[in-house]
Amino acid sequence: MALIYLDHASTTPPDPRVVAAMEPYWTEHFGNPLSTHPFGEKPREAVEEARGAVASLLGCAAREIIFTSSGTEANNLAVKGLALARAKRGKHLVVSAVEHQSVMNAAQSMAKLGWEVSTVPVDCYGLVDGDDLKGALRADTTLVCVNLANLEIGTLEPVKELAEVVAANSEAAFHADAVQAVGHIPVDVEALGVDLLSVSGHRFYGPKGVGALYFRRGVRLHPLLDGGIQEGGRRAGTENVPAIVGLGEAARIAAAEGEERSARIRRLRDRLHDGLFERIDHLHLNGHPERRLPTHESVCIEYVEGEAMSLFLVREGICASSGSTCSSRALKASHVLLACSLDPAVAQGSLQFTLGAGNTEAEIDKVLDVLPEIVRQLRAMSPLYPRESRPE
Amino acid sequence: MALIYLDHASTTPPDPRVVAAMEPYWTEHFGNPLSTHPFGEKPREAVEEARGAVASLLGCAAREIIFTSSGTEANNLAVKGLALARAKRGKHLVVSAVEHQSVMNAAQSMAKLGWEVSTVPVDCYGLVDGDDLKGALRADTTLVCVNLANLEIGTLEPVKELAEVVAANSEAAFHADAVQAVGHIPVDVEALGVDLLSVSGHRFYGPKGVGALYFRRGVRLHPLLDGGIQEGGRRAGTENVPAIVGLGEAARIAAAEGEERSARIRRLRDRLHDGLFERIDHLHLNGHPERRLPTHESVCIEYVEGEAMSLFLVREGICASSGSTCSSRALKASHVLLACSLDPAVAQGSLQFTLGAGNTEAEIDKVLDVLPEIVRQLRAMSPLYPRESRPE
Numbered sequence: 001m002a003l004i005y006l007d008h009a010s011t012t013p014p015d016p017r018v019v020a021a022m023e024p025y026w027t028e029h030f031g032n033p034l035s036t037h038p039f040g041e042k043p044r045e046a047v048e049e050a051r052g053a054v055a056s057l058l059g060c061a062a063r064e065i066i067f068t069s070s071g072t073e074a075n076n077l078a079v080k081g082l083a084l085a086r087a088k089r090g091k092h093l094v095v096s097a098v099e100h101q102s103v104m105n106a107a108q109s110m111a112k113l114g115w116e117v118s119t120v121p122v123d124c125y126g127l128v129d130g131d132d133l134k135g136a137l138r139a140d141t142t143l144v145c146v147n148l149a150n151l152e153i154g155t156l157e158p159v160k161e162l163a164e165v166v167a168a169n170s171e172a173a174f175h176a177d178a179v180q181a182v183g184h185i186p187v188d189v190e191a192l193g194v195d196l197l198s199v200s201g202h203r204f205y206g207p208k209g210v211g212a213l214y215f216r217r218g219v220r221l222h223p224l225l226d227g228g229i230q231e232g233g234r235r236a237g238t239e240n241v242p243a244i245v246g247l248g249e250a251a252r253i254a255a256a257e258g259e260e261r262s263a264r265i266r267r268l269r270d271r272l273h274d275g276l277f278e279r280i281d282h283l284h285l286n287g288h289p290e291r292r293l294p295t296h297e298s299v300c301i302e303y304v305e306g307e308a309m310s311l312f313l314v315r316e317g318i319c320a321s322s323g324s325t326c327s328s329r330a331l332k333a334s335h336v337l338l339a340c341s342l343d344p345a346v347a348q349g350s351l352q353f354t355l356g357a358g359n360t361e362a363e364i365d366k367v368l369d370v371l372p373e374i375v376r377q378l379r380a381m382s383p384l385y386p387r388e389s390r391p392e
Numbered sequence: 393m394a395l396i397y398l399d400h401a402s403t404t405p406p407d408p409r410v411v412a413a414m415e416p417y418w419t420e421h422f423g424n425p426l427s428t429h430p431f432g433e434k435p436r437e438a439v440e441e442a443r444g445a446v447a448s449l450l451g452c453a454a455r456e457i458i459f460t461s462s463g464t465e466a467n468n469l470a471v472k473g474l475a476l477a478r479a480k481r482g483k484h485l486v487v488s489a490v491e492h493q494s495v496m497n498a499a500q501s502m503a504k505l506g507w508e509v510s511t512v513p514v515d516c517y518g519l520v521d522g523d524d525l526k527g528a529l530r531a532d533t534t535l536v537c538v539n540l541a542n543l544e545i546g547t548l549e550p551v552k553e554l555a556e557v558v559a560a561n562s563e564a565a566f567h568a569d570a571v572q573a574v575g576h577i578p579v580d581v582e583a584l585g586v587d588l589l590s591v592s593g594h595r596f597y598g599p600k601g602v603g604a605l606y607f608r609r610g611v612r613l614h615p616l617l618d619g620g621i622q623e624g625g626r627r628a629g630t631e632n633v634p635a636i637v638g639l640g641e642a643a644r645i646a647a648a649e650g651e652e653r654s655a656r657i658r659r660l661r662d663r664l665h666d667g668l669f670e671r672i673d674h675l676h677l678n679g680h681p682e683r684r685l686p687t688h689e690s691v692c693i694e695y696v697e698g699e700a701m702s703l704f705l706v707r708e709g710i711c712a713s714s715g716s717t718c719s720s721r722a723l724k725a726s727h728v729l730l731a732c733s734l735d736p737a738v739a740q741g742s743l744q745f746t747l748g749a750g751n752t753e754a755e756i757d758k759v760l761d762v763l764p765e766i767v768r769q770l771r772a773m774s775p776l777y778p779r780e781s782r783p784e
Contacts, residue, residue, distance in 0.1 A: 003430060010424040010427055012422075013419070019418045022418075026414075026599065027406075027411060031403060034402070035399060035403075035713070037712070038711060039395070039399065069629065069632065070617075071629070072617055072619040072629035072630070073617055076618055076619070101619045101620055102629070105619055209635050224468075224616065225464055225468050226464075226493070226494060226497035227492065227497055228493055238462060239600070243632075
């Protein structure tokens with residue numbers, strides 16, 4: 001049975017051009033970019049070319065990009081690096097209630113070291129309100145973190161407006177986790193007005209093992225990885241040249257083809273959305289109906305367990321997710337859905353389809369064909385499903 | 393002109409089998425190991441197989457291996473993770489004077505957060521003395537760091553004996569940076585008696601972008617990268633599956649062929665050593681003549697600048713290093729050579745040949761052919777070279 005991959009928020013298959021671009025850097029151009037002899041030349045040039053490509057995609061200068069090993073590392077570097085660098089100015093951090101664990105838990109690590117962390121709530125769509133954010137700001141706030149696009153529900157935060165609120169009312173830096181956004185929607189750090197922004201290679205057809213952090217020129221960061229002089233002293237360790245080259249190639253592809261790619265994915269996603277809401281009752285869309293990523297269709301299906309639906313879907317060859325993959329084995333209700341004030345019982349029925357470049361109409365139609373029947377079967381076993389909703 | 397690569401301490405070319413082993417994980421097996429659907433299965437199995445291979449090479453249990461993005465990250469996790477986890481027990485760290493910058497600077501970062509750092513000196517060979525180490529231990533010492541093999545000079549520390557000293561006289565954990573040792577000499581964590589040990593993929597024919605930290609079962613570590621539940625909660629971020637697979641393959645190759653490979657490299661290195669000392673006067677061997685890695689021939693050539701020799705060698709196609717690559721662009725005298733009480737003027741003439749699996753006798757003979765003439769030319773320009781040593 002051919003498998004249907006609808007879990008692109010978890011990881012995307014690298015574009016074949018990305019894999020091809022990396023290949024020479026595993027073999028003939030294996031050198032260390034810091035080497036002053038000829039083996040260092042080509043790797044050094046390639047790293048800087050990739051830096052330029054990522055910078056170009058984000059609308060910043062190449063010197064404002066730090067390569068990391070992942071989006072998680074970029075988020076940790078943003079939170080801890082900024083907090084430590086500004087420790088003398090203040091020890092108060094503000095994060096939204098729907099941040100990825102790498103932001104949430106990094107902030108909690110700083111809390112153990114004496115920082116205070118405030119969490120700003122979201123509305124039922126997962127949106128942060130400017131007034132709520134303003135109310136959370138203090139004279140000693142040094143960093144505000146609001147993700148650009150939510151990993152689980154795809155909601156797009158009004159980052160531009162929120163960054164303006166922060167700039168007008170505090171000295172705090174603004175960090176946007178854009179791991180789920182970059183490559184899928186236009187992201188321009190100048191237009192957004194952010195100081196820090198995180199990127200992950202494998203979330204937009206680049207390789208695993210590489211991410212990037214945009215840091216506005218002049219924003220000081222304490223390194224997370226101390227050691228050699230790589231990345232201007234901000235991130236030590238021999239550069240992962242092949243993966244950096246792959247990230248650069250993914251950025252180039254996104255700049256050239258991202259808009260068309262996302263438009264096509266959006267049409268498939270809308271087909272899925274319309275079909276699901278035609279065929280399944282007691283269905284709840286997670287996140288904002290319009291202000292969300294083109295890739296995401298996250299729903300809660302009442303009176304069904306998300307985990308059970310996932311397993312039944314796999315039997316039909318359909319691979320979706322019942323929540324954030326980074327915590328999927330924890331089997332806890334998603335903190336994002338709970339932050340959206342969803343009834344915990346309903347949140348148990350979450351199912352996340354995240355579409356990608358390789359999906360087809362036929363694959364979407366297969367989902368629309370099999371999911372209603374799976375839901376019917378599972379609900380038939382549920383004592384909670386109301387009698388009046390049951391088919392004759 | 394064919395280039396001769398004699399800078400394997402900087403980075404090694406991945407074994408072709410390593411590149412081949414990684415390939416399917418960039419393409420068909422691109423899934424996220426945490427996914428509960430079929431796309432997660434093969435990557436998850438591959439990561440655990442690699443963990444087993446690394447554990448087998450080091451003589452530990454698979455659950456005692458944490459994958460990181462580099463040796464630098466492994467060293468940072470060891471130093472900061474252990475220090476933070478034991479903060480209530482004490483805030484004193486001990487490091488040898490010849491540690492890699494990733495250990496040195498990680499310890500200095502902890503110093504900024506309130507820890508005290510003591511540095512243990514080394515003798516002229518770069519060896520740490522057990523009594524010196526004993527003298528540095530305090531009731532509040534929580535961690536001792538001594539590298540197993542020195543990156544620059546190749547000296548092998550008596551880690552087993554030093555770990556015994558630490559165990560007999562303190563509650564401190566013992567960390568050995570083995571980035572330069574693993575794959576080149578036998579490394580058995582049980583025999584060494586260490587609690588933490590760092591590994592880097594690209595230093596022994598594995599890929600860049602991956603490292604590992606051995607942590608003895610029961611040793612608590614605070615994560616450096618907070619976020620998802622990967623690596624048992626000790627290191628968040630989507631696993632760099634292809635690179636981890638590559639590291640596993642490098643470990644398997646090292647276990648099967650490392651001894652023969654190192655014996656062959658040692659013969660070439662000894663040929664280089666003997667030839668250099670026959671042909672060049674005022675030559676100083678850095679590190680211990682016997683207790684050193686089979687790969688390393690680090691020398692100081694008096695009355696010559698190392699940087700100038702490197703450049704002249706490159707004109708002959710020979711790529712060596714005038715010092716540690718991680719700081720090579722800093723143009724400072726090596727802290728390792730200064731710790732060995734080398735005259736700073738002599739330390740300026742350092743030249744490091746690090747040999748690898750691909751080197752040949754003909755390549756070594758080329759070095760022996762051209763270097764004496766380069767030294768003669770450079771010394772002829774030096775006002776410091778003594779007249780009585782000059783040829784007629």
